[in-house]
Amino acid sequence: MSTILIKNAQVVNEGEIKAQDLWIKDGRIEKIAATIDKTADQVIDAEGLHLLPGLIDDQVHFREPGLTHKANIYTESRAAVAGGTTSFMEMPNTVPNTLTQRLLQDKYDIAQDSSLANYSFFMGAANDNLEEVLKTNPRDVCGIKVFMGSSTGNMLVDNEKALEAIFSQAPTLIATHCEDEATIQANLAAFKDKYGDQVSIEMHPLIRSAEACYLSSSKAVALAKKNNTRLHILHISTAKETALFENHIPLEQKRITAEACIHHLWFSDADYKTKGNYIKWNPAVKTANDRDAILQAVLDGHIDVIATDHAPHTIEEKEQAYLQAPSGGPLVQHALQALLDLVKQGKLTLEQLVQKTAHNTSTLFQIEQRGYIREGYWADLVLVDLNKPYTVDKSNILSKCGWSPFENHTFSASIEHTLVSGNLAFSQGKLIEVGSGHRLLFNR
Template sequence: MNTILIKAASIVNEGQIVIADVLIKDGFIEKIAPVINEPADQEINAEGLHLFPGMIDDQVHFREPGLTHKADIFSESMAAVAGGITSFMEMPNTVPNTLTQELLNDKYKIASEVSLANYSFFMGASNDNLEEVLKTDPANVCGIKVFMGSSTGNMLVDNEKVLENIFKEAPMLVATHCEDEQTIRANMALYKEKYGENITIDMHPLIRSAEACYKSSSMAVELAKKYNTRLHILHISTAREVTLFDNITPLKDKRITAEACVHHLWFDDKDYATKGNWIKWNPAVKSADDRSGILKGVLDGHIDIIATDHAPHTIEEKEQPYLQAPSGGPLVQHALSALLEMYHQNKISLEQIAEKTAHNVATCFNINKRGFIREGYWADLVLVNLNDPIKVTRANILYKCGWSPFEGQTFQSEITHTFISGNLAYQKGKFMTNEIGKRLAFNR
C-alpha cells in the first residue's frame, strides 16, 4: 500500500477553507480530519500552504498526433502538472482530425503511455461523420466537439442540417466553439479591401468580432433549447454572450453551460500594443468592458467553468505577420498562477477558484470521483504557497514551444506540489515520472 499524509494544510474546498490533515492511500483520499496520526510512507508538512482540488482543464490542444513540432502529450501534460492541472480534456483538431472512433482510440493509447496528468479526449464532429460521432461512449469520453467557426482541416460544421442532427441526436455533452464564419469572412474582406496585406493585430477583435461570437453562440443556445441538448459553450469572449446563460442552481440541473478562459479574464485589446501576436487567439481578446463582463459572469454563476484553451505554436510561427501568424497560445503552466494573482488583486476568492476550475468541471462533465477534496475520491490535489513570488522567464517555461504570453510576469504564488491520482507527480520543480495519469471516467 502506498500512503501519503499531508499535515496541517489549509484546505480550499466546497466553499470553505479549513485547516486539516489528509491521508492518501492507494490513489484515493482515505481520510480528512483535524489531526491524523496514522503512519504513512511519506509525510508532507503543509503548514502555511493551501490545498486545492487539482484544476481540471476542459479545453486544451496538445497537438499530438501530427503537430508535434509545436507540442506533444508528454511535454504539455508535464507543464500542466507543474501548473496545478491534474486532468485535461483535449480537442480533436490534431492531424489527422479526430473524426473516427479508431483515431480517437489512438490518442487514448498515446496518453496511456506518456501523459503525466489524467486525461480525456473529445470526439470531433464534421459535416459528414455523424454516424461515427453517435458511436461515442458517454461513459469514457468527455464530449463531442463542434467547431461552429473555422478550424483545422475538415472540422468546420457549417451545414445547418448536420448541426441540427448533432444537437438532436448527441448522446452526451456537446462542446462548441462559437464564431460565425460568414461574419468573419465578410469582416476580413472589408479589411483586406482597405489595408491589403497590411492588416495588423489590433484589428483582430474587429475581424473576429463580438457580433460573430454572439450570432454563433445564440444559435447554439437556440438549437440546444429546441432539442434539450446538453450544451457547453467554450471560451466566452464578450460581455454580451454572458446574457445567453442562466445562473441556475444546483449546477447539475443546468442543460446549457459556459466556459471562460484565463486569457479573456487577464488581457484586453489594449495589450495588443505590447503583446502583439503572442495574444492572438480565436475567439479574440476584446475590450476591457468585455473582460470585466466575463469576470462578472464567472462570479455570479452565468459562466460555470474557467479553463485555458492551451494551444501552442512555435516562436517562428507566431513571429510572422498578422495574417500568417496562427491563433492560440500556451497557458497550462501558468493558468492557476494567474487566477491566484487575481485573488491577490481581490478579483476572485480562493473558494471561487476551486469551484470554477475543479468542482464545476466535475459536475458539468459528470466526472467520476474527481474535482472535490472528499473521502473516497481520487487524490488529485495541489499545494500552493500564496506568498512565494516567481517570475515567468524563458528559462523556467516548460512548454515545448518555449514561450508564454505571461513571460516577464511575476506571480505572487508558487505551486509547490501536485498529486495525480494519489501519486506525488511534482514537487518544487522536480517531476516524478514513474506513474502515468489515468483515463477519466464519467457517470453517464
Template sequence: MSSILIKSATIVNEGKQFTGDVLVKDGFIERIDSLIDSTADKEINAEGLHLFPGCIDDQVHFREPGLTYKGDIYTESRAAVAGGITSFMEMPNTVPNTLTQQLLEDKYQIAAHNSLANYSFFMGASNDNLDEVLRTDASKVCGVKVFMGSSTGNMLVDNPTTLEKLFAQSPMLIATHCEDEGTIKRNLAHYKELLGDDIPVRYHPIIRSEEACYLSSSMAVELAKKHNTRLHILHISTAKETHLFSNDMPLENKRITAEACIHHLWFTDADYETRGNFIKWNPAVKTQADRDGILKAVLDGRIDVIATDHAPHTLQEKQQPYLAAPSGGPLVQHALVAMLELYHQGKISLEQIAQKMAHNVATIFQVEKRGFIREGYWADLALVNLNKPWQVNKGNILYKCGWSPFEGNTFQSQVEATIVSGNLAYENGSFKNDKSGQRLSFTR
C-alpha cells in the first residue's frame, strides 16, 4: 500500500493535541494539516480517535534464537503491533547469547524475514568479549547491554576491570540491568536457611531488595560520571533509585538516562497474593511507595522512558514453585492500553504517554526519523479509541506463551489500527501486512 490518508484524528504529538489529517506516502509522513483534500489508496476515518506516534519499546526479550517455545520474533512482534508498538529493541540473552558480531547479525537476518515491527538488537557484553563489543557499528545497532546482576546467569558482568573498560571505551550507549549479585545471594541464603526451598513468592522483593538495586545503579552512575559514558539504566524498581537521576537539562544533553517499566508502574507487592509468579520479574515489583515514587519521577522528568521488559515464559514454567519459576512476563500487547488506563485514572496525560513511549526513546537512542508525527519522518502510527472497553482473556491474548499478567483486567482504551513504516499492519483486530518491519538506523 503506497498511500494512506487518515482523516479527522485527534493527533497527540510533541506536547500538543489537535485535530487534523495525516497523509502517508511510500512509507513516510508526507503531510500533516487541518484538512487534506487528496486521494489515497486507503482512507481511514479517524473522527473521535486519537493518533499517537508508534511506541518504541527499548527493552524486550523475544526469545529467538534458542528459546522459541516461549516466543519468537514473529509472534511477539505481532503482539507488539496489535498493542501500538511499532519498533522494538531486543536483548542479547538468547541462546546462544548475542556476544559476537556474527551472532548479532544472525538475529537481524531473522527479523528481516519475520518481524512485523521495526527492530534493533543490543550487542551483549560479558566478562571477556570487550573486543567484540568495540566492533559494534553505532549507526546500525541500538546499544550495548550490560547485566550488572544475576538475571541472566552466564551473561553477568561482575569483573570490576571489565566494567571499567566497558564504561571507558564503549563507542555507544550502554544499557544496564542493575542488581547487586552479592546482596541477592546473601538474602537468598538467609531465607533458604529460614524457610528451606519452599519460599513464598512474596519474599521476592525482599530477596531482590531495594539495597541490591541501589548499590548496583549507583555504581553504574558513578562509573558513567567518571568516564562520561552514555548510560541508560533499565527498569528502575525503587523510589530510592529515582534520586540518582536529574531533570535539570534538556533530554538531548543528558549523559545518564533511565527507564521505568509497565509492571513497576502498575503492580505492587500486595499483588503477589493473587498473581504469584505471574508478576515475578527481575528487578522485583516492590511497594506501593516505590510504584508511586517511580511514577512521580516519570512525570517530573527524572525517568525518561516507559518500556515493557517483555519476557515471555510458558504457563508450565510460571506455575512451578517460586525458586524454580523464571522471572519475566509478556507485556507488549497491553503496554499502551495499560498506560492509557493510568490516563483515565488522572495519573498521566496523553501527551506524557507519547513523550515517554515514543519521543524520548527516539531522542535517547538517536533513532533516525522515527518517534514523532512529523512530515518527512517514517509513518509509525497508532490509532486508538479511548472509549472502547475490553477485557483481557485467553481468547484475545496474542503472545505465544498464551497468558498475560493482565488477564481479567478491563481496559477502557483499544488500539484500532497500527501503521508500521507506512504499511497498515493492523486494523480492527486483523493483521493486514505480515512482514512490514524495517531495521532501525541511528544518527550517531
C-alpha cells in the first residue's frame, strides 16, 4: 500500500475553491477535509498552490504506430503529464489506420507498456468497415472516430450509405472531424488557378473555409438527430457553427455535444504572418471574431469541452511550402498553461477551466471515477503555481518533434506536480517515470 498526503492546497473542484487537504491511498482519493492529520509515505506541501483535477484530453494524435519519427505514445504521454494532462483519447489515423479491432488492441498493448498518462483509443470508421466498428466495446473504448473531412492520414468517410449506417448503428459515441470535402477541393482549385505554386499559408482559412466547416457540421447534426446518435463534434473553428449546439439542457441529457481546441481559442488568422505553417491545422485557425465566438460558446455552454488536437509533425515537415506542409502541431504540454493565461486575462475562471477540461469531459464520455476531486475517485491531479512564470524554449519542450507554437512565450503559471492514478508522475520540473497510466473505463 502507498499513501500520499497533500497539505494546504487551494482545491478547485465542482464550482468552488476551498483550502483543503487530500489523503491518497492505493491510487485513490481516500479523504478530503479542511485538515487531515495522517501519516503518509509522501507529503506534498501545497501552500500557495492550486489543486485541479488532471486534464482529460479527448483528442490527441500520438502517431504510434507507423509515424513514430514524429511522436510516439511514450514521448507524448511524457509531455502530457508534464503539462498537467492525466488522461488522453487518441485518434485512429496512424499507420496502419485503426480500422480493425485487432489494430485497436495493438495500440492498447503499446500504451499499457509505455504510457505515463491514462489512455483510451478511438476506433476508426471507414467507408467499408462497419462490421468491425459494430464490435467496439462501449465499456473500454472511448468512441468511434469519423472523418467527415480529409486530414492527416486521409480516412475520409464520404459514402452516404456508409455514413447512414454508422450513425444509425454505432454502439457508442461518434466523434467527427467536420469539413466539407467538395467545398475545400473547389476552393483549393480556385486558389491554385490564381496563384499556382504561390498559394500561401494566409490562404489556408479561405481554402478550408468557414462554409466548409458549417456544411459538414450541420450535416453531422442532421444525421445525428435523424438517428438519435450520440454525436460529439470535434475542434469547432467558426462562430457560425456554435449555433448548431444547445445550451439549455444539462450535459448529461445532451445527445449532441461539441469541443473547442486550444489553438482556436488562442490564435487568429493575423498570426499566420509570424507563425506560418506552425499554426497550420485542420480545421484552420480563422478570424479573431471566430476565436472570440468560440470562447463565448465555451462559457455559455454551447461548447462543452476544451481539448488540444495535439498532432506533432517534424520541423522539416512543417518548414516545407504551404501546399506540402502537413497540418497539426504539438499542444498537450502547454494546454493548461495557455488556459491559465486566459484566466489571468479575465477571459475564463479557474472553476470554468476545470469544468471544461475535466468535469465535462468525464461526464460527456461517462468516464468511470475520474475528472472530479471526490473521495473514492482515482487521484488524477495537478498542482499549479499561478504566480510562477514559465518560458517555453527548445530545452524544455518534451514532445518528440522538438518545437511548439508557444516557443518563446512566457506563461503566467507553472505546473508543479502531476499525479496520475495516485502516482506522482511529474514534480518540480522532473518526470517520475513510474508507468502509471491506466486504461480508461466508461460507465456505459
